[in-house]
Amino acid sequence: DIAFRGNFASADEDLRLTDRRAGRIREGTEDLAKALDGLKLGRIKTIVRAGTDHRVAVVLRGRGLSPEVTDTDPHEAGEAILESEARKPEAKATAKAVNAFTKQAYKVLKDHPVNRARVAKGEPPANTVVLRGAGVYPDLVPITERLHLKAVGIAGVALIRGMFRTVGMDVLEVPGATGGLDTNMTAKADAALGALRKYDLVVLHVKAPDLCGHDGNASEKIRVIERLDAMMGGIKARLPGEIVIAITADHSTPVALKEHSGDPVPLTIFGEGVRVDDVLNFDERSMAHGALGRICGQDVMNLLLNASNRAEKYGA
Template sequence: MKKIVLFICDGMGDLPHPSLGGKTPLQEASTPHMDELVSRGQGGIMDVIGPGITPGSDTAHLSLLGYDVKAVYTGRGPFEAAGAGIEILEGDVAFRCNFSTISSDGLVLDRRAGRIREGTKEMASALDGLMLEDIEVIFKAGVEHRGALVFRGPGLSASISDVDPHEIDKPVLVSQATTPEGEKTARILNLFVRKSQEILEEHPINIDREARGKKPANIILPRGGGVVPHILSMRERTGMSVAGVAGVTLVRGVCRAAGIELIHVPGATGGRDTDMMGKAEGAVKALQNHDMVLVNIKAPDTAGHDKEPLDKVAIIECIDKAVGRLLDTIPEGTVVALTADHSTPCSVGGHTGDPVPLAIFAEGNRSDMTKQYDEISCSHGGLGRIVGRELMPIMMNMAGRAEKYGA
């Protein structure tokens, strides 16, 4: 049985851009190693969730890992919480949160508390461990103004409305049950928000911030609550031990929820300065004691959101070198898939449902007539047009890990 590398360049898929003479960043970039990969293997395109559906990073990664997104995705909350390092359990209700600023008359002044960067850990620990009725509160700070909240206990449901008004100068909303099952959870959520205000308003960090003329992070605004679904681990589903190299909290959360062991790679921050070469090297190293490794590189997505096509070209050329290092150092026969979790076109500045390019290579496997790795060349490739959930079985077959159905 062979090993598998799934190399995901976040948001790398794109559209033609005027400032690139009508080419996509992948078409414009010089990518000798990606082209070698697809030339020795096969090309195709992939609708990560389904044709025309715009994936989120969470749903996209679940799909690429072979999960039935419709069955396991209940919202971003559970994966955000797992990414923040909370061990989520089936039945928990999890939320994304912001540290926010509220006025004395109850209006939201800043949903990000002046983009607070310091002290959130201390404030989080003042909320973590609260008991509200018979419900345990687990709260962890994330990057900048972000946090993750988990309720654990009997009778919880995600059938509730949001408290975050999603706009400034509006009052905090009172969560309502959207079905009778949600009544307890709505009550606990409203209680938590009130409690967060009581505790944070008197917190020394906020007193200090106000003294320095900064906005206090004096309330927590949770949103996007979801019940933690029953998710079989990758080992249970595929029999493989899987490692993950990823900097982004949400992608790390998907990995954690799927039982993927997160590998620390020096310099892998998830930012544009990510040490891509280090990620490739970390992946090869992780293959020594894992059957499969997933690598996520965030930078192309950021360039897409920022509408910077030239930047995206430069990032892709940098990733190309990492792909070269990967091809030079993987064990013989390893199945390598190079793709994206979604398109983030620089002309759009956000995710779109355009299919992503896909290349799969494994020594001894079929090689088609695709010679270049980009959205257009791959669309004529021999892998055809597949959906994201089909990628894992296809790779497992090439790795000699497929099970026979029938006799």
């Protein structure tokens, strides 16, 4: 199986994108995914599942497939959907199947009842799918075995919930956790605090700031950060004394860029016994002067294990 991340998107008859997220479609995506699920591309079968909002997962199933293919997502409205190309000779059949999927998906979706209804309401149709990030299911040691932690994740976005499950974490379903700007942060915070009675590690994910970055909406991003600040204040006020908290991000999405960037992200760790420094503000510029310095993401869990007195000692 070769899996892809994808978007339901809007395109003209020349397969040129008019809206990369189909107006951030939120309804009808299950029906659109079902219409594409099971498409035959020669001897290759497609498996299609709707994700959160405009997001979709596509799996190609067949013999001799390879993840060494390029994306079809041009990442910009006004650009034509890209032809997938093989990075290695053994991936030519996969690239051919991806390109066939692009064409068939448009044929199936362009007159779908969901899209006819959207066009009638003046909304952009979700009449195509753009793909990126071809990969195979990783063979990972579960976190319960690798770090000896019972862990759970809370997220509104299907992709993040899938990542939790891939590393052996449980997933809490929280009513109101939508993965959008309307997500119920209070409900997610309450669920996280409750989970601490049962789990060693609780990961709480909030997607909203990233959405504002992609939309270039600075004022809304400020409001989201203020809501996050209030959520964290509520968590801290009710936090058991022995708990250690880390606050960070997995990537930066600058409003000016409207896309992910490689800029470093802030990280703060606090709890009883955790050493403090002179930084008082949680922002990129202030935290560049913090005691943690610049570290890699793979170092964070070791820091948390140490701060919570769970680190495995070597030769001690």
